[in-house]
Amino acid sequence: MEPEECVTGRYTFAVIGGGIAGVSCVEQILEFDPEASILLISSSPVVKVATQVTRLSKTLEDFIVLEKPLKSFKDVHQSVRVVHGVVAELLPEQHLVITKAGEKFQYKKVCICAGASPKVLFPGWEHVVGIRDTESVAQLAQRISKARKVLLLGNGGIATEFVHEVTGVDIVWAIKDKSISAHFVDPGAAEFFIQSKLSNINASQPGDTASPNISTSCDPCEHVSTSASTSGEGVAVTSVQTTELDSDTTSKNLPSKRRKYTISSILPDSGKESQKQDSFGSALGPDWHQNVNLKGQNLLKNVEILYEKECVGIRTNESTGADMWPVLAELNDGSVIGCDLVVSATGVSPNCSLFKYCEQEIEKGIFTDDAMRTSVKDVYAAGDVCFPNWTWSKHWFQMRLWTQARQMGLYAGKSMFLSAQNELNPDDATEIDLDFCFECFSHVTRFFGFKVVLLGLFNGQGLDKAKQHLLIRCTKNLEYIKLVLEDWRLQGAILIGDTGLEETFENLILNQVDLSSYGEDLLNPDIDIEDYFD
Ligand code: FAD
Known part of the structure; x- marks a missing residue:
């Protein structure tokens, strides 16, 4: 003492x-x-x-x-x-x-x-910004306000929200994975976001149309007429319901490695001043973007997604001039992206x-x-x-x-x-039991304006792919539901949209009920599944 x-x-x-x-x-x-x-x-x-x-x-x-x-x-x-x-x-x-x-x-x-x-890639570089706390978001807003083009690195929740929330700037989104938001959702849900929010205008396919690379296992377009199939990764997929898909999209080839979209919906700006704080600020929560004006110099926002790309180096552009980008970023395929700012949202x-x-x-x-x-x-x-x-x-x-x-x-x-x-009171000691919340992974958030609920092994984490079975229901602009089953017992679920099914599916994960007798009816929109398991 x-x-x-x-x-x-x-x-x-x-x-x-x-x-x-x-x-x-x-x-x-x-x-x-x-x-x-x-x-x-x-x-x-x-x-x-x-x-x-x-x-x-x-x-x-x-x-x-x-x-x-x-x-x-x-x-x-x-x-x-x-x-x-x-x-x-x-x-x-x-x-x-x-x-x-x-x-x-x-x-x-x-x-x-x-x-x-945050693990900021290329720390200390003038043109690189990481997102962590209120102060870093305030700095980001200030930098974005002067930017026309941004290179975004990272594929987690923050990067996903950044693409949705930022306006008036061109975004080149370089991701290591084969689909967007891979940290949270599967390629099918990623495709749902793209089709619902990113493909309304100008879904162009520029020069680099290398072999298709979005995993097809959960691509909702692919399942329009599929009753049961096996994905390339060996996961059996059954699509129960897909509606309102663009006939145009369904007839197209699968997405290419490199795609360009223009966001049609531009959100109003909140324009509030952000709060100043010291360098040890707390990490932000889901509403990190609410109080800042994340708007760049352009009228519209173009988003270009580069799949399976990593930034391997950056340099300041020695050449100056009105049409020169201040920073040049080199990607793992040798290509160089010129931009005003690199945003690092990399974990x-x-x-x-x-x-x-x-x-x-x-x-x-x-x-x-x-x-x-x-x-x-x-x-x-x-x-x-x-x-x-x-x-x-x-x-x-x-x-x-x-x-x-x-x-x-x-x-x-x-x-x-x-x-x-x-x-x-050693004579009256109480043992602590592990809290029930650690029984089942659960998380609710919003991506691209949709409510997103993730339950259990929502991406089949750790499960044997050969034994997995996926059930998917997808209605463009409305909902995307994916159930991950093993031996017809529910292991995880992704619920996008206001499905109201979180409690039902959480119970099914916790109880491990044998669902083989319900089969594909589990996601049949004409059957009220909540009543079934009440
Ligand atoms: P923090 O919130 O980071 O708090 C750490 C605290 O420790 C701070 O108060 C800090 O000041 C203090 N501290 C650190 N070192 C010291 C020291 N030496 N002495 C004294 N104090 C110290 N999660 C979600 O669930 N949904 C989301 O949508 C989401 N979006 C996010 C968006 C962004 C941009 C970021 C950065 C994170 C996001 N997260 C999200 C993650 C979430 O914010 C964190 O998981 C969560 O805040 C962690 O809480 P914590 O209390 O452990 O740590």
Whole structure:
């Protein structure tokens, strides 16, 4: 124990990080004991609070994230000491957290919720921008406002939303995969987005029409008249219903490697000023683009998608002149793209290096057990910074998402509180059971303006392709539903549009009911599947 005069304060619980994981952890402890002695240290001047939480199913919650000043959080939770500071050291033996400003705080239990940082390709280059927090989005908006053409690198949720939200600029979207948004959805859903939102005008096929490369397994166009087929990847596919597909599109060859689209719908700009914050800001949530004006110099937006392409180098254009691009990016096929700006949305790395004594892997994060405990006594971790190192249930896996940051934060809070209680009352000790939310992966988000629900092994993650069977229903501009089955038991689902089927399919994943007797009727639009399984 540190001498009294050396310590700034003593707390039962300390939480490092004011993102969604840290705040959820604090809120959960307060649920148990509104008077609990808690310290929250955050390097960001704002905290992220989940509001308007709506339960959509057993494991699926929709909510809005609000950024609130640290002070207002303190006003609401008066028993919490909120410190705006950067943690420089955590000394687990002494149970001390030390800030850069030299303050020392003693704790009994601490939770590391320090989040993750973007892996910006070509860091330090003037013409490269990464998206991470409110400040980086504000910078991005400023740079976009002067841009006519942007090279976008990355194929996750952020890149997908960027393509949808940005207006008035040409986007060259270079992706490593064979289909857009591959981190989240399958090629069929990607094609649904393209056909619903990107193909209205000018779907041109420029020079490079190399061999078709979008996987055909889930291409909705392909399934118009198919009752059952086997995809190139060996997954059996049955299309129950596809409607309103362009006859034009169905008769065309499969998509080429290189395609050009013009977005027809240009969204109105919100034009609000974004908030200024320091360089350790929290990761953004799904509405990261809502408060900024992401509009470039052009009247329209052209999107060119380059499949299976990576950027291998960039250089500043030595030549100057009105029609010269300031930056030249070289792709893995040797082609060079000239543009005003390169936007890097290429994933994140957990901020775990400060906490080296906790068992960790640099790309995975700090390992936690099934009670969110790290390898170090009284040190817990939650959210993007951690790696859940327990045997996962068959239908759950980690994705660094806002939903999971909240689930882990809440669960860590519960675990810390119970552990502290158990130490006070060892004769009455309570064991913690793994929270039910870790039974089935679930996530709700919006892509291209559509509600997107992902359940279980929605892309057949880890399943034997030979045993998988896909059922697909697709109605252009309305919905795309894909079910992943193994031995006629539901393993995962992608639901795009307002299908209202999330609860039903989540139950079927959790219960592992044999669905062979329903067969393709599972997605028959004339059968009310919800009533069937009520
Ligand atoms: P963070 O929110 O990153 O919070 C980390 C906190 O730790 C911050 O408060 C930071 O200031 C603090 N901190 C870090 N180091 C220190 C230190 N040394 N001392 C003190 N404090 C420290 N997820 C979705 O589910 N849906 C989406 O649509 C979605 N869109 C996204 C869009 C963008 C542009 C980005 C960047 C992410 C998006 N995410 C999305 C991911 C989601 O934002 C993160 O998974 C989630 O915010 C992680 O929460 P966290 O609390 O673990 O970490």
